[in-house]
Each structure stands twice: as structure tokens, then as C-alpha cells.
Amino acid sequence: MVEDINTFKSVEIDLINMTSTNGGNVLPAEEPPTVLYVGQHETQRSEQVNVDLLRRAQDHGYDLLTTPITTPKFQSRVLELLESHMSRLETSDTASSIPLPMISSLSPEDSDLVPEDSNSSLIAVTSPWIDMASLDPLIAHISRQIFSLEVAYAAFCGVSNVLVHGPTTSEGTARFARTILEALGLGAYVHLHLLMPMTGELEQDVSADGTHLAEMVRPQYASADEDESEGEPELFASWEMWNTIRTICSYTTRLSIALEVPRGLPPQSLQCRWYSEPIRLLMLPRTSFLRNGKGYPVLSKQHQHFLTLLLRLRFPPWALLSDCGRIPLETTTAGGESEPTPGLTPAEAAASRLRDSVDDPTQHLQYMRHLQQSQPSRPPIERFGQGYQDYMQSPLQPLTDNLESITYEVFEKDPVKYEWYERAIALALKDLRALLGDERQVIVAVAGAGRGPLVTRVLQASRKTGINVKCYAVEKNPNAHLLLQRRNATDPLWANQVTVVASDMRSWPGPTTTDGSLTETDLLVSELLGSFADNELSPECLDGVQHVLHPGHGISIPQSFSAHLTPIASPRLHSDLLSRASTDISLSVSEKWEIPYVVMLHQFDYLSTAAVPATAEGPRTPDVQQAWSFSHPVPAEILAQARQRGAGGTAADTGTPYTGPSTNDHNARSCTLRFACADRGVCHGLAGYFETVLYSSPNDSHKNNNSAQQTIELSTNPVTMAEKSKDMISWFPIFFPLKTPLFIPDGGEMEVSMWRQTDDRKVWYEWVGEVYVHVPVGEEGGTKRLRVGMSELHSSRRNGCMM
């Protein structure tokens, strides 16, 4: 678990500030306040945006204002230029010799925007009436010029956030993207927000007032698909346009989405997809609100849920209220009491106040502030890992690194893990007593004891069950060993009864009897699991200490553990890796794609999910499949063969020398898994989890005891975690990146092949992804499986875990 420890090491700084000091409270005592910036947007702004208007907006509780970059006069100037050019083309015999029209630079009447210190609170809006994706080269040319002029001028004025209307049809998306890419080069601090509908078209008609250049396309350039465009638009079409644009723009972090929230939210699958994307602005048009019984604007429960998810992101989007009310002229106390109105009865005054407040132009804003104040509390793991969402860390090598005390301290705060271990230990002790008899002391070793929390749990289980134990604590970290000795001397529960051993567990000879001779342990307790179960070499360590476990009845806790996988879309992690220069001196830049990362996955989407009814509101269930598993103790014959190989021995059956790569070959694993993906998407990597059976008792008698479960398990697998170890916080998932994201079409299939490789020195992983579609062949309804994409083979060999 060392990588997790590393994560928590940094989290600890926050935790120290947030937890109470009584040691009982393991979670931040208070939720961090919900951050929500709210801006005001008008599609046809009536007032000039200047310092006064911004101050008035801020006085009324808005944080931000949008401002058009150019004026209607500029639009008229462009239209005149275009019309005159078009009529020249129509009347000229030598149209091809007429140069394309050039738009001269902005004049004072073309823009109201001026450089101001307060411009950081403005979002500049480029002209919504241009069409950079146009098939008509003339329209595309004019649109590109306008766009560049506007972005460059906004950047000059110090407005770094620029809102751009996205393309309206998928045709020409690449042209649109190319223009965006150019504009990003106009200023190093320019951040473009692409206004996109969740699906279909924008709720607000961008050309409601005035001409849209798309209407001026010459007939010869009209869309070839126009006739076919009738009927329902494809659900994921808008997302796919966005995907094309950001792919062409190389996932730059300076391009993000301004997502328009419609009145009716699309299906969960599409909501989850947008959630995984970099939404920096949430455009809420008046139509996305409902009216409650008293006539006030409110969001539906589904909208509120979507907003809550977004507000929990590490960088929550800003909300833009669009055409939801103008900025009031006077400052009134929001929803406040007014002086009694002369001549009105109290009831009339109350009715008048209600009417006034229902007409209050800031009521949508007030409602958003109310939602901000009343956000539900976050799940424990999110509170614990606050600030570490989607933060990738390279796993440490546990056998070569010694942990610090504060690191142990943080994971000792897990409210579930140790409790479950104690239950498993108690169950195993009872089974051992049944086997060995009441008189015999049970010999228990905690292998990798750290600061001793599992030793305490062994002693507590012994006390609660009344079963006498002799406990050994084995630890290779010399600093932790010192602490274990001190604890043995001072902790009343330990009472100097624990034998503390400073040793690598693989070279520990084992417990000794009173006469000094070696004996065996009955129960071996360890916690050496990584985020992907075996990635911290638990199998190798447990093989190495198995010689101390009684070969007949010896029990290992955990008894088994398994690694699990599912493909995910995580543009955030991909973009983060792309922009990462290697910060680790031992890691070259290209190697950043060749290692798995421990990360609290947050802003991502599962690409393969179990089918759920369209109305289901709960979270979708991902298809998480088992990659492989390990069981302990390992059959003696397998270990004997490994030892023989190591010693250059020969096979018993043939008498010839063993061949093969390593003495650890029995711990190599591989898998090929297929994941059905209903909706198109892009796979950026694989999310990895683990499950472990700490102990499963073969003894049916425990079933009769209501308080005792027969099988005690831990899981980080999102499908089984709630059932097996809800609220466990010790492990974040692991992420295996794909250097080249893989597009999966609707109904496609992702095939993942993965290997756990090993030689005599280290262990590493290799992984590759392939995409298949099933295409119909022949008349009889048969299908053919066709490969349409493949990643490179990734390998962490150079950065493998040293054994």
C-alpha cells in the first residue's frame, strides 16, 4: 500500500488541520465550503459592460459578467462588406481574380471593451453569428478573421476567459478545430470555453437577433447532408464534436467546455460522459429552471444532482445564468424586508412583497446561492482525499523504501480495514482452537507490522475470544521496529508479551520455543496489498515467509486477493500526463506512459457498464472484471519447484534441468478481457482495483452465530465495495494509461490484455488495448469481429518493483 501512503502523506497536511485531536474522528471535522462562482450572461446585452455595471453586478451577488467583444455596428460593417463582395462575385466575369475580403482592424465603435484591472471578472464572448465550420470558403474565411480579431483584442484587454459558440453541425468540425487551435496561439493566457449543448441544439437561439453567417452560404456550398439531417440528432453527436476539436487541439488545458444545461437532462450515460470532460462553465438558460408552487425558479432534482457532482470536482465549473434577469439598478437587500407600504393592509403588503420578490431579477442567483449553501455532505473517501481528486502519483517500491511514522499514522485512521482484520483474526482463532484444542497457545505472526495496529487487533481478538496467543511482530523498517519495541514496553494491552523481530520476513527463521528450537506459526497476518492487489509484491513476500507457517493447518490472513480492471475515459488524466514533463529524475518523459499511477479517480467515465433501465437515476454499474488472483499459502509443491529452479535443480519426472525465466515464474499472471461498450467513447486507460478474502471459515457453526460472518472481505472494486467494505479509505484505485487514446464506436468492444511479468529481480506489468466492432456478413445474420483500433504495448519493466 506504499503508493497510497505516499498519497496520504501529502493529504496528511490537510488532515492535521481538519481532524479533531481526540483521535476518534478520522474524517475532516467540517466539510470544506462549497465554492461556486456565479456569472450573469445576456444573449443580447442591453447595457454596455464597464466597471460600473460590473460593480453593480457584484453588489448584487454575481461574481462574473459576460461581455460581447464586438458591437452590433461591427456586425453591420462585416455584413456590408460580405454582401458587397458577394454581389461583385455575382456580376463579375472574372470572379476568380477578385481577392477574398479582408476585415480591417477594430475601430472604437466596433468594441466597447477596454483594458481594465477588473477585466479578470469578465468572460468575453466572441460573435455567435460567425460560422468557422462553414463549407463555404468565403464564410469560413470571414469567420476566421473575425474570430482571430476578437480573441486577440480580448487577450490584449486582459480578458483571459473567452466564450466561443461551438459548431452547430458535425460537418466542418475539423475546420472549426483548426481555427480554435490557431486562436490559442494568439495569447499565452487565453482560455477558450466552447459553448456546447449536452445533446442536440443549444436551447438559446444564437441568431435570434440578426443575421447568422451560416444563412449566407452560397448554394454550391450548401451541406450535402442537409436533406438527410431530419429526424432525431444522435445522442452523443455534440460530445463527439467536442472530442474531435479537443483531439485536434492536443487536449490542451486552455480549451474547455461551457456546457449548456437543457431543461430535460439527457440519459445518465451522456450526463456521465460530460461529467468526465473539462467543464469550466455551466450555462444555465432561463429555460433550464422550473417554477415551484410559489412561482420561484428552481432546478429539478436531476439537475441538482448533476450540479452537486460537478461542485465536488477539484476545479468546479462556474455557473453562468443566461437571460435569467438583468442587473438591477438599485442595491436592495436580497429577499429582505421592506418598510411598510402606506395605504396597504398587511395582507396586501405581503402579496405585494411576494410579487416583488417573484419578479426580482436576481431570484435565479439567490436560488443558486441557496443550493451552494445546502450541498449534501461528501462520501467519506472524498472527504478524506479532499484536494487529491485525479492527482496521479507513481507507486513507490515498498521493499526498497521505508515509510515514515506520519504515513503509517494516516492509514491507521481507516475506520474499516482494522476492524475487518480483527473480525477475520477472531474467526481464524476460533477455527484454530477447534482444531488444536483449548490448552494449546495459538502462535500468531504479524508480517510487516508497521507501527503495530494489526498486533493490537490480534491481542484484542485474543482477549474477546478468550483464546490464548503468542504474538510475533516482524518488521523490516528499522524505525518502525524501534516504535514496536517501545509500544511493547508501554502499551498495557501488549504488556511486553509480543516478540518484536527486526527482519525481512523472507529471511526470518520463524518463532522459537522456550528451549530455543524453531517452531511454526499457526496464523500469519499481513497487509502488503497495493491498489492492484499484488503490485507491492505481496505474493513474493508471502511466498518468502511461508516456511514459518504450519504446513498442515497454518492460516494466512489474507487468504487470497485478486486484481480487477475496467476501461475508462479520463480526459483529465490524459491531458495531465501529456502536459507533464517528468518531475522524477529517474523517469524519462516517454516513460510517463509506461507506469501505473495511484490516483483517487474522480472526473472520469466508465466505458463499459451493465445495462440499466433508461429511467434509473442511481449510479451506473461498471463492468469490472477480474484480471487474476493469488491464494496463500501456496501449495508446497509449487514453492519446492521454484526453489529447485533457483538452485539449478532438475525436474523430478525427466531428470533434466529446468528451463524458464525465473524462480518467481509461478507468480506471473496474464489475462485477456473483453468489455462491451454500448456508447461511443474514448479510452484513456484502465482503472484497477482489488478484492481480498481476509478469511473464509470452513466451519459452518459460525453461521448460527448472528454476529459472526463466515467470510470477511475487503474491496475497492466499485461494484462490490459497498457490500464488502463500505467506507474503507486506505486505498485509491490504480490507473494504467494508454499513450494513444482509443476511440470505441457505439456497440464496440474493448479487449484488454495484461501481464504480470517477473524475473529473478523484479516484477512489472504490461498492457495493451484493442477495439473491435461486430459487422454483419452474409445473408444469414452472421457477424464478423473486426479490429478497428489498437494501442501500443505498454510496459513498466524499466520501473518495475524490485523484489
Ligand SMILES: C[S@@+](CC[C@H](N)C(=O)[O-])C[C@H]1O[C@@H](n2cnc3c(N)ncnc32)[C@H](O)[C@@H]1O
Ligand atoms: C502497508 S504497511 C502495513 C503496516 C501495518 N501492518 C498496518 O496494517 O498498518 C506494510 C508494512 O510491511 C512492511 N514490509 C513490507 N515488506 C516487508 C518484508 N519483506 N519484510 C518485513 N516487513 C515488510 C513495511 O515496512 C510496512 O511497515
